[in-house]
Structure formats: C-alpha cells, structure tokens
Amino acid sequence: MTLQNTGRSTSDEQFAALVAEHQAMVINTCYRFVLNREDAEDIAQEVFIEAYRSMNKFRGDAKISTWLYRIAVTKSLDHLRKKKRKKRFSSLKRLIGQQDPIEEIDLKAQGTPSEELLEQERYTALQNAIESLPDNQKTAFLLSKYDGYNNQEIAEIMQTSVSAVESLIHRAKKNLQKKLEKQYRSRYS
Amino acid sequence: MMHNKDTHIRNEADKTLLMLDDLPELTPHHLFRVRVMETIERQHPVLLHAPVMARQGVKMALMALLAAVNIGTGFLIARSVQEKPMVSKHEVIESLSSEYSSPALSYFIDQTAIDYDSE
Numbered sequence: 001m002t003l004q005n006t007g008r009s010t011s012d013e014q015f016a017a018l019v020a021e022h023q024a025m026v027i028n029t030c031y032r033f034v035l036n037r038e039d040a041e042d043i044a045q046e047v048f049i050e051a052y053r054s055m056n057k058f059r060g061d062a063k064i065s066t067w068l069y070r071i072a073v074t075k076s077l078d079h080l081r082k083k084k085r086k087k088r089f090s091s092l093k094r095l096i097g098q099q100d101p102i103e104e105i106d107l108k109a110q111g112t113p114s115e116e117l118l119e120q121e122r123y124t125a126l127q128n129a130i131e132s133l134p135d136n137q138k139t140a141f142l143l144s145k146y147d148g149y150n151n152q153e154i155a156e157i158m159q160t161s162v163s164a165v166e167s168l169i170h171r172a173k174k175n176l177q178k179k180l181e182k183q184y185r186s187r188y189s
Numbered sequence: 190m191m192h193n194k195d196t197h198i199r200n201e202a203d204k205t206l207l208m209l210d211d212l213p214e215l216t217p218h219h220l221f222r223v224r225v226m227e228t229i230e231r232q233h234p235v236l237l238h239a240p241v242m243a244r245q246g247v248k249m250a251l252m253a254l255l256a257a258v259n260i261g262t263g264f265l266i267a268r269s270v271q272e273k274p275m276v277s278k279h280e281v282i283e284s285l286s287s288e289y290s291s292p293a294l295s296y297f298i299d300q301t302a303i304d305y306d307s308e
C-alpha cells in the first residue's frame with residue numbers, strides 16, 4: 001500500500017485504512033514491551049501520530065508495516081526509559097516519605113488471592129529482568145515472543161541480519177535466566 | 190538440600206520466562222482508530238485541510254492581484270493628470286488668435302486694405 005497526497009479526503013481515508021490494518025499488530029508489539037494494556041494503546045496512538053507526521057520522510061525502501069513496527073519499538077523503548085527515570089525519582093521520594101501509586105500489570109483474575117499475588121510478583125520480577133537488558137537484546141527477544149514476527153521480519157525491523165537476531169535472542173534468554181535466578185535466590189535466602 | 194533449592198529457583202525462573210508466551214493477544218478498542226484520527230485533526234489541522242486552504246489561497250491571491258492592478262492603474266492616471274500644467278485663459282486666447290489670424294483664413298476681405306486709387 002502506498003500513501004499518496006492525492007487530495008484531502010483520499011489521503012485521510014488511506015491513512016485511516018492503514019491504521020485499521022495495522023492497529024492490532026502495533027498495540028500488541030507495544031504490549032510485549034510494557035505489559036500494560038492502557039500504556040500499550042497510548043504508545044500505539046503516538047506511533048500512528050508520528051507515522052502521519054513523518055509520512056513524507058518514508059522513502060519506500062522497506063514495507064510500510066516494517067516502518068510502522070520500527071516506530072512502535074522506538075516509542076516502546078522510550079516509554080521504558082521514561083518509566084525507569086520515574087522509578088528512580090520514586091525511590092528518592094520514598095526516601096523522603098512520599099509514595100507513588102504502585103503500577104500494576106494487567107493480569108487476568110485467576111486462582112486464590114495468594115496465587116494472584118505470586119503471579120503479580122513473577123510479572124514484576126520479569127519486568128525488572130527485561131528492563132535490565134540492553135535495548136537490542138530486549139527488542140529481539142520481545143519481538144520473538146510475539147507470534148506475528150518471524151526472525152526475518154525482526155531482522156528487517158531492527159535493520160540487521162537474521163543471524164544477528166538469533167544471537168541476540170540467545171544472549172537475551174541466557175541473561176534473563178541469570179537475572180531471574182539471582183532475584184529469586186536473594187528472595188529465598 | 191542446596192540442590193533442591195537451586196532446582197526450585199531454576200524452575201521459578203523458567204516459569205517466569207514462560208509467562209511471556211502466555212500473554213493475551215489484545216484486541217484494539219473499537220474507538221482506537223477514531224481517537225487516532227481525532228488526535229491528528231486536533232494537532233495538525235493545517236496538514237489535514239491543506240489542499241482546501243491551498244484552493245482558497247489561490248482565490249485570495251488572484252483577488253489581491255486584481256486589486257493591486259486597479260490601484261496601480263488609478264495611481265498612474267492620477268499622476269499623469271497632475272503632471273500636465275494648468276493653462277491660463279489668456280494663453281489660450283493668444284494661442285488661438287495666432288493660429289487663426291492669418292489673412293488666408295479670414296472669412297471676409299478686409300475693406301480697409303482695398304486700394305481705391307487703383308479703381
């Protein structure tokens with residue numbers, strides 16, 4: 001699908017059709033990074049607004065979907081960085097006796113309250129471990145966890161080779177395993 | 190005992206990693222696309238309406254050009270009228286008399302000029 005400025009209503013209609021075609025993929029891509037539905041939809045909105053703003057910069061050297069998902073990854077990583085800075089600031093606030101509301105991850109209510117709490121703790125541990133990864137490992141690993149992408153598509157989004165993607169995924173898994181074990185070891189000791 | 194603890198920790202880590210595989214597939218909110226287009230319209234009204242405004246801009250430009258031509262022509266006419274000097278009544282009469290006073294143009298013969306002696 002190519003976007004052309006053929007007139008006001010035509011380009012609006014084309015863009016609206018683009019949103020309809022890719023909104024699910026974009027939202028779910030963002031969701032893999034932020035693990036929160038509301039945040040994922042907010043980021044997805046920003047992705048499409050950025051795409052609209054930069055339409056004239058799109059050179060057509062990649063598929064429009066690849067270009068969109070690249071923006072989604074960038075915006076998601078930006079969100080995680082902002083969240084990290086906010087967390088640091090929150091811990092400073094806690095030192096002086098001020099609390100920020102706890103951000104809860106979306107979880108389907110299942111099992112007993114203690115099981116739900118355990119699930120919540122696992123998600124928090126997972127979030128912390130993922131956030132500590134370098135951006136390229138984080139991106140390759142999280143995109144690989146979403147069925148919508150194969151390694152070739154991930155390589156196109158990250159503008160790298162398939163072998164580089166495979167190596168990044170392998171390293172990310174090893175690092176995550178190490179970090180999670182470290183977290184649980186300190187919890188159970 | 191230590192071995193059991195290590196195994197337990199490893200299992201917990203594995204279970205935690207598997208959670209990513211069980212994440213639900215989100216369905217976009219039915220108003221998601223509408224909200225996106227509304228936000229774009231709010232933030233970029235010029236971009237969305239650029240072709241319409243371009244047409245109106247052409248009309249305004251043509252009208253401005255027409256007005257400029259009319260005003261310019263008016264100034265030129267007024268200036269040329271001002272540049273011509275005002276001629277006095279005396280000068281007009283003098284000029285007319287010098288132009289029309291030759292004997293060749295007279296309607297009648299000047300009687301005083303007739304030589305009666307020749308008769």
